[in-house]
Amino acid sequence: MLGGRIVAADEEAYVRGVRAVIEDRARRGGTGRATPVTVAGGGDRPVAEGAAQLVLAPVFGRVNGTGALRGAV
Structure with missing residues (x-):
């Protein structure tokens, strides 16, 4: 989840991207x-889930469909 002034300034553009x-x-x-x-709403710090x-x-x-990690470094 990320948030902050940049996201809050144009939430929909951020979510679309x-x-x-x-x-x-x-x-x-x-x-x-x-x-x-x-x-996601929630006070003065909205975030984009995902x-x-x-x-x-x-x-x-x-995490793949079995719950195992793939591609970890």
Whole structure:
């Protein structure tokens, strides 16, 4: 989850961009369905759900359908 002034300034543009990248990676990776991305309300620090996997998967790996990590470094 990411947030901050940049995201809050144009939430929908941020969500569209994150969603497009996640959907593209899901298609290329053969996983089919992408992780849903939405803006979560909650005070003065809104976040976009799903962005954590987009940003952190290359560092920590991604959990596949069996619960095992793949691609971890």
